[in-house]
Amino acid sequence: MALRDEHVTLAHGGGGKAMRDLIDEVFTSVFQPESREDQARLMDDALFEPGARLAFTTDSFVVDPVEFPGGDIGKIAVCGTVNDLAVGGATPLWLSAAFIIEEGTEIALLRRIVASMQAEAERAGVKIVTGDTKVVGRGSADRVFITTSGVGVIPPGCDLRADAVQPGDVAIVNGVLGDHGATILAARGDMALSTDIQSDCAGLGHLMAAVAKACPTLRCARDATRGGLASALNEIAEDAQVAIEIEEARLPLRAEVKGMCELLGLDPLYLANEGTLVLFVAEQDAEAALAAMKSLPEGAGATIIGNARASGPGPRVTMRTLFGGARIVDMLVGEQLPRIC
Amino acid sequence: MALRDEHVTLAHGGGGKAMRDLIDEVFTSVFQPESREDQARLMDDALFEPGARLAFTTDSFVVDPVEFPGGDIGKIAVCGTVNDLAVGGATPLWLSAAFIIEEGTEIALLRRIVASMQAEAERAGVKIVTGDTKVVGRGSADRVFITTSGVGVIPPGCDLRADAVQPGDVAIVNGVLGDHGATILAARGDMALSTDIQSDCAGLGHLMAAVAKACPTLRCARDATRGGLASALNEIAEDAQVAIEIEEARLPLRAEVKGMCELLGLDPLYLANEGTLVLFVAEQDAEAALAAMKSLPEGAGATIIGNARASGPGPRVTMRTLFGGARIVDMLVGEQLPRIC
Structure with missing residues (x-):
């Protein structure tokens, strides 16, 4: 009927x-x-x-x-x-x-x-x-x-936790950053932006299963949704009591997203993702993790972005910039775009 | 902080x-x-x-x-x-x-x-x-x-389902009907009604555990929320392919709720409840069910309201009225009060 x-x-x-x-x-x-x-x-x-x-x-x-x-x-x-x-x-x-x-x-x-x-x-x-x-x-x-x-x-024996991350562990993302945030921003229509960017929105269950199978030292993973990669890294660093350094040159960003961020004064580290995660593995498992991720479409762009270090008196999360300097990557303060997810 | x-x-x-x-x-x-x-x-x-x-x-x-x-x-x-x-x-x-x-x-x-x-x-x-x-x-x-x-x-062996209800089974409610619906109606303030009615809002986990323990023939239970008792009974009757007859004289109703319904032309059978359920047991277990329910505060008003019968060509759910007639009790059609829960 x-x-x-x-x-x-x-x-x-x-x-x-x-x-x-x-x-x-x-x-x-x-x-x-x-x-x-x-x-x-x-x-x-x-x-x-x-x-x-x-x-x-x-x-x-x-x-x-x-x-x-x-x-x-x-x-x-x-x-x-x-x-x-x-x-x-x-x-x-x-x-x-x-x-x-x-x-x-x-x-x-x-x-x-x-x-x-x-x-x-x-x-x-x-x-x-x-x-x-x-x-x-x-x-x-x-x-x-x-x-x-x-x-x-x-499954038995699996216990992924942010506080398991140790100095020396490698941080890997599965693909480009910020596509979801940039898509929603453009779709709102307030900005009169016209782009071909699409949300990265994807299920990551198969990807996580592949990495867990390939990497005995998988410590933890976080999907970088609201608050973006910056907030996920800060939460992990705080829970693990480590410092994290990432390299700007290694961050996978679409040219359109980079351009939109430059135009609007946004930072892609804070843009929301709906199909992007960051995970930490021991250094000796980094290649195995990359290979496992790249075996699936949602991990085709997998790349190492930095690593965990011993925690010092300084800020928890920093980024080595393209110009060789270091920049503090703080938690998102305030709010970038309401109703992103 | x-x-x-x-x-x-x-x-x-x-x-x-x-x-x-x-x-x-x-x-x-x-x-x-x-x-x-x-x-x-x-x-x-x-x-x-x-x-x-x-x-x-x-x-x-x-x-x-x-x-x-x-x-x-x-x-x-x-x-x-x-x-x-x-x-x-x-x-x-x-x-x-x-x-x-x-x-x-x-x-x-x-x-x-x-x-x-x-x-x-x-x-x-x-x-x-x-x-x-x-x-x-x-x-x-x-x-x-x-x-x-x-x-x-x-738990193993427990399989409560509406389609397990059989002709002859007894319908029992744990307490008064319509208090939640009447409370929200009065609280909205549109009616300038002043009453002492309170929502019946209560958890029924302990009550259900007591009945399940006491009654091997407990068939099914439904909480009579949106759509009220009438809708719960109609759903059960349809799933079980039985008719259900209830008796108006047996329906537990607070005088204030009855009065409000008369005043406003509402039917308490359709008023929402948040701590009232209806359950069906075989006739030989009815007394045991009542005793188990009455052992707890949320079942203090437990009472038999009717029973299931062989399904005929007529309407599924009927009520024997105070005056000895029979009235069809249909599913709620339309909508009585938005945002009741």
């Missing part, structure tokens, strides 16, 4: 027949959960391995605009949560998806978002097993917000 | 230092997750029992107003997700909490909500282990929305 409505109304959030129709037709027809019960019931053999642990994470997504070159809010809602599981060493298994929808939102937009989520979930090898929809009046939300939570399994 | 700000700014969502300060001081100081990693890492012996399954559920909460007699958005965000696990037969273990916060929201309000969540989590015996905060500009959300997801363990 086709929904007669083209736009979401408050009745679609009321708990009655209209809501059931919306959920059946737009959501469960695509996600195909195993039952209509209010909770998914799950089991995976990997959970039974002695020493295995469960990983559990959540993120809300409020990106504006909801559709942008290279992705949409649904794609980043799946990738973001898959990546939060993956960088913890977990194999992502199951996702939940909760939608807060503004009255008046086009049903066709919801269908596109849901299709995008399902396609990304299939790529990542996860199932969207349970969900929820709420509808709020016009002006009480901005089209659609999505919260995904994820459950995965951390 | 005390946050200098009294209100949330966009910088608190930016991924940098302000966000870290907000999270550290308002959220993790209360929830005390085990690490600052982006994913919780968990294990519970119950998961290892052969035949055990994992239950996973999610709900967004957008209730307006965010504070009301008997609770607040944080309390229902914890209770709602705990209850969705519990009615599936699971022991609730871990929750995630994701906050979408409107710029300008008072930090003091967030602190009250977080304290309320922690208190409710402790009562329910669950831990809030991971979370997220996003900030959107003024007018892009309404103060604060919370999405909680929950993970629990379904």
Whole structure:
């Protein structure tokens, strides 16, 4: 039965027949959960391995605009949560998806978002097993917000932690920096910028699995989302009580992103990424990590960007600049661009 | 270190230092997750029992107003997700909490909500282990929305499902109907109603555990939230392919709620509840179920309201009225009150 409505109304959030129709037709027809019960019931053999642990994470997504070159809010809602599981060493298994929808939102937009989520979930090898929809009046939300939570399994013996990073460890990123931030900035339209940049939005579960297999000394990984690479490095340095030095010459940046940053006075180290992570391995495993990453499309641009050092009295994270000087790379202070993810 | 700000700014969502300060001081100081990693890492012996399954559920909460007699958005965000696990037969273990916060929201309000969540989590015996905060500009959300997801363990052999309900089974509710819906209606202030009604908002995990232990024939349970008891009964009847008859004389209703419904032309069967469930057991277990429920405060008002019957050509759910007639109890059509939970 086709929904007669083209736009979401408050009745679609009321708990009655209209809501059931919306959920059946737009959501469960695509996600195909195993039952209509209010909770998914799950089991995976990997959970039974002695020493295995469960990983559990959540993120809300409020990106504006909801559709942008290279992705949409649904794609980043799946990738973001898959990546939060993956960088913890977990194999992502199951996702939940909760939608807060503004009255008046086009049903066709919801269908596109849901299709995008399902396609990304299939790529990542996860199932969207349970969900929820709420509808709020016009002006009480901005089209659609999505919260995904994820459950995965951390295999026995795997314990990736920022505080495991040691002086001498090498920092590697899987690809170019700042594409997501630059894409959203351009897509907002405020700047009258026209670029071909696309969001880097991608699931990193397969990449993390490949590196973990190839590198016994993989210490930790972080996806460099809000706050960019700079904030991820600062968090790791603080947790590990080390200093980190990166080299500007080694930072992988697209010419368009570099140009946009120069034009607008932005620093690409603080631009958000949705498919870029930084990881630390012992020096002897660096080549193995690079090879494992480069074996996959999402790691094709993998490169060493710097290393960890003994912590001194100075700043935690520094960058050797193209001109041979050293620059402090601090946590993001203030806020670069609202609603980036 | 005390946050200098009294209100949330966009910088608190930016991924940098302000966000870290907000999270550290308002959220993790209360929830005390085990690490600052982006994913919780968990294990519970119950998961290892052969035949055990994992239950996973999610709900967004957008209730307006965010504070009301008997609770607040944080309390229902914890209770709602705990209850969705519990009615599936699971022991609730871990929750995630994701906050979408409107710029300008008072930090003091967030602190009250977080304290309320922690208190409710402790009562329910669950831990809030991971979370997220996003900030959107003024007018892009309404103060604060919370999405909680929950993970629990379904013990071996437990398989509560609506389609297990059989003709002859007895329907039992744990207490009065409609208090939450009536409370929110009065709290909105549009009606100039003054009442002493409080939301029934409560966690039902301990209650479900007691009934499951006492009743080998417990078939299924549903919490009667949005759409009220009427919608819960219709969903069960449809899934089980049975008819359900309830008796108006047996419905537990507070005089104030009954009065408000008469005054406003509302039907208490469709009013939302946040601490009321309906469950089905075989007739021979009905007394045991009632006794188990009455042993706990949240089940003190437990009562049989009707039973399941063979499905005929007529309507699925009917009510024998006080005057001896029969009335069709349909799914909620349209929408009674937006943003009830």
